[in-house]
Amino acid sequence: MVIQLGRPWEVVGQNVPKVDGIPLAMGQPKFTLDMEIPGALIGKLLYSPHAHAEIISIDASEAERVPGVACILHHGNVPRVPYTTAGQGWPEPSPYDTVLFDRKVRYVGDRVAAVAAETEEAAWEALQKIRVEYRVLPAVLTPEEALAPGAPVIHDEPDAQGIYEAARNIAAAVDVVVGDLDQGFAESDVVVETTCEVPYVQHAALEPHCVAAYFDEDGRLVLRSSTQVPFHVRRIVARVLGIPLHRIRVVKPRIGGGFGSKQEVILEPIAAALAIRTGRPVVMNLTREEVFVSTRTRHPFRVRAKLGAKKDGTLHAIEMEAISCAGAYGPHSGTVLYNVGAKALPLYNKAKHLRFHGKAVYANLPVAGAYRGYGATQGFFALEVAMDELAEKCGMDPLALRLKNHIRAGETSPLFEKLGEGREGKPQLIRSCALAECLRIGAERFGWHEKRKGPRWEGSWAYGVGMACAMQGSGITGIDMATATLIMNEDGSFRLLIGATDLGTGADTVLAQIAAEALGIPLEKISVYSSDTDFTPFDKGAYASSTTYVSGNAVLLAAERVKGQIREVAAQILGEPVEHLELAREKVVSRQSGRAMSFEEIGHRAFYVADQRHIMASASFTCPESPPPFAAFFCEVGVDTETGAVRVEKFVAAADCGQPIHPKLAEGQLEGAVAQGIGHALFEEMRFSARGRCVNPTFFDYRVPTSLDVPDLEVILVPSEEPTGPFGAKSIGEVGINGPLPAIANAIYHAVGVRLTRAPFTPERVLQALRKGRAKR
Amino acid sequence: MKIYFELNGRPQYVEVQPGESLLSLLRRLGTKSVREGCGMGECGCCVILLEGKPVRSCILFAPKVQGKKVTTVEGLGSLDNPHPLQRAFVEAGAVQCGFCTPGMILTAYALLAENPSPTPQEVRDYLLGNICRCTGYNKIVDAVLLAAAWKGEGRW
Numbered sequence: 001m002v003i004q005l006g007r008p009w010e011v012v013g014q015n016v017p018k019v020d021g022i023p024l025a026m027g028q029p030k031f032t033l034d035m036e037i038p039g040a041l042i043g044k045l046l047y048s049p050h051a052h053a054e055i056i057s058i059d060a061s062e063a064e065r066v067p068g069v070a071c072i073l074h075h076g077n078v079p080r081v082p083y084t085t086a087g088q089g090w091p092e093p094s095p096y097d098t099v100l101f102d103r104k105v106r107y108v109g110d111r112v113a114a115v116a117a118e119t120e121e122a123a124w125e126a127l128q129k130i131r132v133e134y135r136v137l138p139a140v141l142t143p144e145e146a147l148a149p150g151a152p153v154i155h156d157e158p159d160a161q162g163i164y165e166a167a168r169n170i171a172a173a174v175d176v177v178v179g180d181l182d183q184g185f186a187e188s189d190v191v192v193e194t195t196c197e198v199p200y201v202q203h204a205a206l207e208p209h210c211v212a213a214y215f216d217e218d219g220r221l222v223l224r225s226s227t228q229v230p231f232h233v234r235r236i237v238a239r240v241l242g243i244p245l246h247r248i249r250v251v252k253p254r255i256g257g258g259f260g261s262k263q264e265v266i267l268e269p270i271a272a273a274l275a276i277r278t279g280r281p282v283v284m285n286l287t288r289e290e291v292f293v294s295t296r297t298r299h300p301f302r303v304r305a306k307l308g309a310k311k312d313g314t315l316h317a318i319e320m321e322a323i324s325c326a327g328a329y330g331p332h333s334g335t336v337l338y339n340v341g342a343k344a345l346p347l348y349n350k351a352k353h354l355r356f357h358g359k360a361v362y363a364n365l366p367v368a369g370a371y372r373g374y375g376a377t378q379g380f381f382a383l384e385v386a387m388d389e390l391a392e393k394c395g396m397d398p399l400a401l402r403l404k405n406h407i408r409a410g411e412t413s414p415l416f417e418k419l420g421e422g423r424e425g426k427p428q429l430i431r432s433c434a435l436a437e438c439l440r441i442g443a444e445r446f447g448w449h450e451k452r453k454g455p456r457w458e459g460s461w462a463y464g465v466g467m468a469c470a471m472q473g474s475g476i477t478g479i480d481m482a483t484a485t486l487i488m489n490e491d492g493s494f495r496l497l498i499g500a501t502d503l504g505t506g507a508d509t510v511l512a513q514i515a516a517e518a519l520g521i522p523l524e525k526i527s528v529y530s531s532d533t534d535f536t537p538f539d540k541g542a543y544a545s546s547t548t549y550v551s552g553n554a555v556l557l558a559a560e561r562v563k564g565q566i567r568e569v570a571a572q573i574l575g576e577p578v579e580h581l582e583l584a585r586e587k588v589v590s591r592q593s594g595r596a597m598s599f600e601e602i603g604h605r606a607f608y609v610a611d612q613r614h615i616m617a618s619a620s621f622t623c624p625e626s627p628p629p630f631a632a633f634f635c636e637v638g639v640d641t642e643t644g645a646v647r648v649e650k651f652v653a654a655a656d657c658g659q660p661i662h663p664k665l666a667e668g669q670l671e672g673a674v675a676q677g678i679g680h681a682l683f684e685e686m687r688f689s690a691r692g693r694c695v696n697p698t699f700f701d702y703r704v705p706t707s708l709d710v711p712d713l714e715v716i717l718v719p720s721e722e723p724t725g726p727f728g729a730k731s732i733g734e735v736g737i738n739g740p741l742p743a744i745a746n747a748i749y750h751a752v753g754v755r756l757t758r759a760p761f762t763p764e765r766v767l768q769a770l771r772k773g774r775a776k777r
Numbered sequence: 778m779k780i781y782f783e784l785n786g787r788p789q790y791v792e793v794q795p796g797e798s799l800l801s802l803l804r805r806l807g808t809k810s811v812r813e814g815c816g817m818g819e820c821g822c823c824v825i826l827l828e829g830k831p832v833r834s835c836i837l838f839a840p841k842v843q844g845k846k847v848t849t850v851e852g853l854g855s856l857d858n859p860h861p862l863q864r865a866f867v868e869a870g871a872v873q874c875g876f877c878t879p880g881m882i883l884t885a886y887a888l889l890a891e892n893p894s895p896t897p898q899e900v901r902d903y904l905l906g907n908i909c910r911c912t913g914y915n916k917i918v919d920a921v922l923l924a925a926a927w928k929g930e931g932r933w
Contacts, residue, residue, distance in 0.1 A: 021867035022859055025882060027810020027850040034809040204874045204910050206814040206822055236850030256812070256876030257910050288815040453903035504874025504911055666868035668912055672873065675913030699908065707901040707914045
């Protein structure tokens with residue numbers, strides 16, 4: 001459902017066919033590994049069986065004799081260049097604590113060696129024949145163990161850079177204070193405190209991580225990769241392998257989902273190294289088990305939120321402490337940590353006294369990284385459960401408490417300035433906020449006031465309702481840059497070249513809509529070509545909810561420049577001043593004389609006749625601020641008090657993403673994000689043995705939501721108009737994942753009176769909480 | 778060994794490796810719509826129709842299709858003339874990354890062959906074995922119902 005803003009746009013705001021929709025539905029060979037590369041070797045990785053060990057020796061001689069084996073790489077024969085796998089802008093705010101292959105392994109699944117062979121069978125056989133002698137070291141599997149005095153140091157290598165305190169296993173830390181917290185709590189009438197935990201969960205994009213590395217006719221290295229960040233891949237591979245950047249081309253074809261896991265440069269440097277060493281093309285494709293164990297996960301977090309409020313519910317003081325488990329390496333560890341506070345706390349800007357502090361801690365477990373929500377999800381879990389507790393203590397409806405405290409247009413939060421991308425941020429004013437409308441409309445569609453009178457019981461099942469709010473951002477303030485190039489063909493159609501990375505979200509379509517609307521042409525007159533470091537201009541990539549806003553603004557600027565050129569050419573032909581000329585429906589029309597020229601005529605004249613030029617323009621946009629999208633979530637759950645089973649019966653999410661450029665795609669983002677959040681709330685969790693081995697790395701043992709797990713889910717787009725956004729748009733990709741954890745936890749509380757603060761809310765945990773609750777009473 | 782089968786209406790007489798999966802064979806033959814998401818029959822990305830029934834090709838040995846008819850989405854429609862189910866998936870917004878889409882469409886095709894006017898719940902039940910991580914399934918259910926409505930109107 002979309003609440004209409006009623007603007008007179010022709011392409012923007014319309015549910016046009018996704019530009020790659022039909023080819024994808026036809027199964028066209030558009031993905032990384034759908035392209036046949038004759039003569040390609042198969043690349044495979046050998047992983048550590050130990051959580052923490054030193055490699056005493058590696059003997060690859062027997063493996064090298066396996067017929068068909070072309071190359072084996074390990075720490076002894078590759079350059080040692082510390083880097084981060086985090087695909088972030090340069091200089092990356094993540095620690096340089098990774099090398100291609102190290103003498104030490106830091107988790108079960110850490111890479112030890114790579115093989116390139118003629119066949120998959122030969123590669124597997126060779127992996128088995130690499131003899132590695134390990135000296136097993138004591139391992140730490142939780143942040144508590146890792147922080148304990150005398151704990152083994154995971155990153156004791158001398159050449160790592162940017163680790164906050166390697167000797168104490170602290171990858172990153174933050175401590176930000178506004179006002180006086182003690183005074184704030186002393187002045188509060190009501191104080192609540194809650195601690196919420198999220199475990200290891202994974203993106204589970206259906207296409208495993210994969211890459212093809214080959215050489216073009218000129219000997220340049222081409223990486224065709226399933227990545228969210230082609231330009232960062234190029235830069236990082238160039239540095240790690242010591243290749244001039246201009247000798248590398250990175251192409252992102254269609255990719256089968258990312259959700260942050262492909263904002264990491266994991267396979268590309270290895271495939272590139274194997275290709276360079278052998279002079280042959282190399283294809284790498286991970287198995288699902290490898291994806292689970294050796295790619296990236298969400299950061300597990302323990303977040304403590306303490307709220308102080310006046311009797312009437314006005315927030316006065318907030319303290320939030322966040323401890324994350326970074327896993328064995330620290331990509332995104334600091335920035336995700338910062339985001340817990342930076343994205344969650346400004347939502348309630350009435351509190352005058354604030355402190356946000358925390359640490360990202362290494363442990364001998366799989367590596368956490370970027371995942372949709374990026375810290376905000378973990379922050380909002382604790383904050384919104386605490387808000388529910390506060391509402392109860394104040395005797396207020398949770399909805400009324402939110403309405404009283406949430407940030408509004410024209411307001412700001414001191415935290416925008418204090419907390420940036422792993423460093424200080426920039427001040428920012430909220431220019432658009434329809435959260436109050438989201439709350440009102442969402443509550444109405446959900447039937448909040450009626451349902452909140454419950455809980456109601458049916459046999460052993462109790463039904464309750466809960467709610468939560470959330471926000472996110474639109475790009476990274478002052479850092480994210482995107483560029484778009486618009487080129488006119490002589491028939492008046494256009495090519496739109498964008499470095500932006502469509503990972504299934506529909507970015508190519510949305511950006512084409514923005515271009516079509518700005519140029520006043522039908523969508524089908526625009527061909528989009530994206531994400532190729534040779535042929536498209538720079539774009540930071542797909543992360544931080546940035547594409548519609550940041551890349552969209554670049555498209556808009558490029559369109560304005562192109563329109564200027566079209567007017568100039570038309571002015572020369574028509575012999576009228578530029579100021580008289582207007583663009584409308586593929587024509588330039590003179591307001592004075594009424595004379596008109598079609599884009600096609602202009603294109604032909606400009607190409608072939610007089611004052612010849614190619615009408616084309618590029619424009620870059622850097623994010624001066626990051627307008628947050630807002631969302632309100634309402635959910636009803638059933639809890640079986642006999643078995644502990646939790647069922648989400650109904651879920652309503654109302655979001656303000658500014659003006660939705662493509663409502664259906666925006667709804668799809670919200671629905672998909674909520675579905676992932678429901679999975680995280682109810683059953684998703686990577687589990688580990690006492691020795692740090694992931695014991696459920698399959699879809700059978702790590703369940704993701706199926707068509708039967710996603711309930712009656714209704715999403716509502718409540719438009720606002722973001723003055724800095726392209727056609728009023730803000731982001732929508734991430735905000736939806738921040739709601740389900742707290743909304744479901746709060747609904748369980750309403751149903752059965754126990755607080756579930758550790759996700760996922762499995763039957764065992766619910767039963768345990770019910771038993772404890774009964775014992776207390 | 779050599780096997781004979783029919784792929785999207787075309788006869789195939791091909792050499793297969795013992796133990797080769799149907800998924801691997803179909804990709805070797807150029808039907809790239811059949812994709813591997815897990816390799817263990819758990820995700821449904823590699824679903825094909827074997828004699829009209831949805832089957833996971835990653836856990837089916839290629840020789841098992843000897844003498845049988847295999848259909849993939851390449852066999853449903855063409856770029857110029859997509860099958861109504863393919864159109865419906867695009868129109869309903871059911872295609873995000875598109876990796877699960879071919880398997881989803883084929884499963885839906887089998888559903889509508891068995892049950893031309895399913896309820897939303899019946900659609901959800903039938904699609905249980907096809908994972909989509911992008912959409913949250915709402916729009917996929919919408920797409921199948923839309924295609925069913927078109928079928929009811931005699932449009933296919």
